[in-house]
Amino acid sequence: MTEDQPDTAHELTLRLTGVAHGGHMVSRSPEGRVVFVRHGAPGELVRVRLTDQGEDAKFWRGDVVEVLEPSADRRERHPWAAADAVSAAQEGRLPVGGAEFGHLTLEAQRELKRSVIAEQLDHLAGIDWRGQVAALEGESADGTGWRTRLHLNVTEDGTAGMYPHRSNDLIPITDMPLATPAIQELAPWQLSVPGAARLDMAAPANGSQPLLHVSLRPRQDPDTVSALRRRLAEWGSEHEVSVTAQSPEDREIQTWAGEPSVRETLDLPGEGQLTWRVSPTGFWQIHRGAPQALVDAVLTAAQIQPGETVWDLYSGAGLFTAAAARAVGTEGQVFAVEGSPVTSADARDNLSEAKHVRVTRGDVARILTGRNPARRRHGASRGQKRPAVRAPEPHVVILDPPRSGAAKEVLAAIDAAEPHTIVYVACDPAALGRDLGRLSRRGWKVTNIKAFDLYPNTHHVEAVAVLRRNE
Numbered sequence: 153m154t155e156d157q158p159d160t161a162h163e164l165t166l167r168l169t170g171v172a173h174g175g176h177m178v179s180r181s182p183e184g185r186v187v188f189v190r191h192g193a194p195g196e197l198v199r200v201r202l203t204d205q206g207e208d209a210k211f212w213r214g215d216v217v218e219v220l221e222p223s224a225d226r227r228e229r230h231p232w233a234a235a236d237a238v239s240a241a242q243e244g245r246l247p248v249g250g251a252e253f254g255h256l257t258l259e260a261q262r263e264l265k266r267s268v269i270a271e272q273l274d275h276l277a278g279i280d281w282r283g284q285v286a287a288l289e290g291e292s293a294d295g296t297g298w299r300t301r302l303h304l305n306v307t308e309d310g311t312a313g314m315y316p317h318r319s320n321d322l323i324p325i326t327d328m329p330l331a332t333p334a335i336q337e338l339a340p341w342q343l344s345v346p347g348a349a350r351l352d353m354a355a356p357a358n359g360s361q362p363l364l365h366v367s368l369r370p371r372q373d374p375d376t377v378s379a380l381r382r383r384l385a386e387w388g389s390e391h392e393v394s395v396t397a398q399s400p401e402d403r404e405i406q407t408w409a410g411e412p413s414v415r416e417t418l419d420l421p422g423e424g425q426l427t428w429r430v431s432p433t434g435f436w437q438i439h440r441g442a443p444q445a446l447v448d449a450v451l452t453a454a455q456i457q458p459g460e461t462v463w464d465l466y467s468g469a470g471l472f473t474a475a476a477a478r479a480v481g482t483e484g485q486v487f488a489v490e491g492s493p494v495t496s497a498d499a500r501d502n503l504s505e506a507k508h509v510r511v512t513r514g515d516v517a518r519i520l521t522g523r524n525p526a527r528r529r530h531g532a533s534r535g536q537k538r539p540a541v542r543a544p545e546p547h548v549v550i551l552d553p554p555r556s557g558a559a560k561e562v563l564a565a566i567d568a569a570e571p572h573t574i575v576y577v578a579c580d581p582a583a584l585g586r587d588l589g590r591l592s593r594r595g596w597k598v599t600n601i602k603a604f605d606l607y608p609n610t611h612h613v614e615a616v617a618v619l620r621r622n623e
């Protein structure tokens with residue numbers, strides 16, 4: 153038996169008392185130890201199979217395998233059978249990750265996300281947040297069909313699948329209802345791809361040509377790669393899908409069929425259409441409606457005036473950069489910083505016509521302060537390694553950091569630059585709470601926080617916070 157196979161010796165019957173950050177429900181074992189449980193709902197009595205249970209562990213983790221007293225918030229049917237924990241347990245397998253709230257109604261999912269945000273903001277920033285988590289316009293009734301991006305891992309023999317939460321046992325999948333209809337129709341999980349380690353599928357919401365990117369396994373023999381290339385190039389031509397590939401030994405991305413990138417677009421009222429190229433390994437928002445919802449929220453929050461200077465930190469391929477560039481006009485300027493070489497090259501290309509936009513590649517902390525907090529954490533010298541880029545004085549700062557949030561140094565540098573408004577876009581409520589707390593202590597007032605359900609059927613949630621200086 154492997155560690156991940158069902159094991160009734162490690163099961164408990166637990167009452168779930170609430171929701172915790174990270175997609176877990178909270179409960180206590182009979183001897184009082186906290187147990188974080190996935191796939192349940194507050195108030196339920198459930199049988200839980202423990203997945204982490206060290207004697208010395210501060211807390212344990214587990215998955216629901218049977219619901220003894222169900223919550224009224226449970227759906228009749230999980231929209232994605234492969235991710236349904238209860239039927240998975242009945243079939244003697246693990247549920248795949250990626251839809252850990254799918255057993256609940258969308259309203260209940262949003263209520264849990266709301267309560268996590270409220271709790272984190274209260275606990276970490278002393279903010280009494282009374283907002284709601286808004287569904288995106290045009291969201292489907294069951295929260296499926298939204299993922300324009302999907303990644304699959306591949307077994308040694310070339311079968312594509314997905315991992316259960318905190319497990320290395322890849323499970324082949326036969327469908328993925330969270331993906332857009334375009335991706336479901338292509339069903340990349342049906343491909344047999346020996347030689348590949350991972351597949352990334354991107355299908356822009358505007359219906360333009362999708363792209364399949366293949367990350368090859370290390371040191372593949374040329375015959376395996378040629379055979380894979382031939383088959384996928386044929387598949388790509390037949391289905392009008394671009395195919396690209398990269399081996400770990402080679403930084404260059406090869407185009408095997410079609411185009412080397414996808415084309416994303418957005419209609420800005422009164423401004424026409426904005427267009428972005430996004431490379432196979434570059435960043436783009438996942439939900440088909442996310443770019444529109446976030447650009448609207450950021451522009452409303454930022455109240456950018458013509459002639460102003462805007463910083464767009466962690467800019468990705470330039471989603472907010474392009475919108476801000478229109479808002480400031482050619483009398484103003486936008487200073488964008490993006491760390492990933494691929495994504496910053498996309499941003500440069502996307503904004504190459506806008507002479508009032510400067511895209512800088514690098515770590516935001518290093519660009520703004522000349523110091524590298526990551527290196528310092530690992531014991532390197534505190535000294536300035538390289539001079540910081542000279543950033544123009546901002547009126548507005550937009551930042552959209554990764555899940556870990558912004559480094560302390562970044563918040564200090566933003567504060568020191570004295571913009572009138574900061575717009576913080578966050579995909580992690582705990583990092584948001586911590587960073588808003590830090591900015592509040594520097595004299596910033598949080599004037600508004602809006603939350604969006606950009607990831608239906610998962611525990612993830614996005615928030616846009618607006619801060620103005622406390623006069």
Ligand SMILES: C[S@@+](CC[C@H](N)C(=O)[O-])C[C@H]1O[C@@H](n2cnc3c(N)ncnc32)[C@H](O)[C@@H]1O
Pocket residue numbers: 435436437466467468469470471472489490491492495514515516517552553554579
């Ligand atoms: C959440 S994405 C936001 C991108 C963009 N705002 C959008 O909506 O498309 C965060 C971006 O920050 C970049 N990033 C992560 N850590 C960084 C760092 N320390 N310095 C600069 N960029 C970073 C990532 O490569 C990614 O493109």
